[in-house]
Amino acid sequence: MSPPRKRRVTLLGSTGSIGTTTLQVARSMPDRIEIVALAAGNNIEKLAAQARETGVRHVAIHDASQEAALRALLPDGVKIYTGPDGLIEVATLAEADIVLVSIVGTAGLFPALAAINAGKDLAIASKEILVMAGEVITRAAEEKGVQLLPVDSEHNAIFQCLNGQHARDTEVSRLILTASGGPFRKTPTNELAKVTPEQALCHPTWNMGPKITIDSATLFNKGLEMIEARWLFGIGMDRIDVVVHPQSIIHSMVEFVDGSVLAQLSRTDMGFPIQYALTWPDRIKGTLAPLDFPSLAKLEFEAPRTDDFPALDLARKAGLTGGTLPAVYNAANEVAVDAFRAGKIPFPGIWQCVAKVMNAHEVQAFSSLETVVAADQWARVEAGKFTGNTGV
Secondary structure, eight states, X not given: OOOOXXXXXXXXXXXXXXXXXXXXXXXXXXXXXXXXXXXXXXXXXHHHHHHHHHTOSEEEESOGGGHHHHHHHSOTTOEEEEHHHHHHHHHTOTTOSEEEEOXXXXXXXXXXXXXHHTTOEEEEOOHHHHHHHHHHHHHHHHHHTOOEEEOSHHHHHHHHHTTTOOOOTTTEEEEEEEEOOOTTTTOOGGGGGGOOHHHHTOOSSOOOOHHHHHHHHHTHXXXXXXXXXXXXXXXXXXXXXXXXXXXXXXXXXXXXTTSOEEEEEOOSOTHHHHHHHHHTTOOOOOSOOOOOHHHHOOOOOBOOOTTTOTHHHHHHHHHHHOTTHHHHHHHHHHHHHHHHHTTSSOXXXXXXXXXXXXXXXXXXXXXXXXXXXXXXXXXXXXXXXXXXXXXX
């Protein structure tokens, strides 16, 4: 019997919640997963500790001004890469066969494309990569013969239900993304303007980073996931729906043309989708605890409140229109979330900002990455005018 295949992983965004969970998964199965490079934004203390634990010889830091301070914390022989070019360098290292991208925002786009062009499989935890440039990313992956492996729990669930295949028009009726509904699922409409950033950061079922936690509260995370699913699974936006499932046990579902539905269930632990993405196509016994069905008591479902939380309708519009509009949807939301956290706009101001910027945008066809990056930058300026965040 041949020895089990070990995946050699470059981890971009190692100090965030996805990154730290990935390292926990790798720690639990050292015979299957080896971390060969790490990249972070500016948390040099945590990055250095991770580098010492994993023994990697390559680390990248986005903030080049911290290179000297990071060097003082690292063992001898560890090479440091800095800035956007540094991310691309570590994403294309010969030592790795898969790159996991968990960088918040748009900074992961160019490293992701570079990794694909270098022949690396790509594990995607950053929604923005496919929202902004799904067409070019999926085309490049097909041309290079590399695998796109979803890390989001919802897309990973669909990936499992489809057995790693695209959704066939003759077989698949709908992809159904589940949403927890966030902390304001039952909040009356007239109370939403009083929501504080502290309240929005208290997610009822998941422990995530601040940006995605607020996106969960507004349902913008589901909107981004709808656009992402369109590219991952090759299915039209008109056949991607969202249902609220507050227990977050069913992570998503596929409805087939005969009326059958396949669902993927597990505990609310990001270790499950991360492990499957890094060990696919194998299923490996790890340290994650299975479901205890008698303790679940009940599973609930309800329709999302699209009148009060219009992020889903805005996402469908962006996805159906295509071109540069999905990038504008994403960028305006990023600026609005930052402004809300800074106390510059009320909670409903997030979706009001995105709607206004989308309505003001002259959509262009997707002709190049430069086109979509320019649209992203335009949207940030326009959203800054709305929110008062003119420094973006």
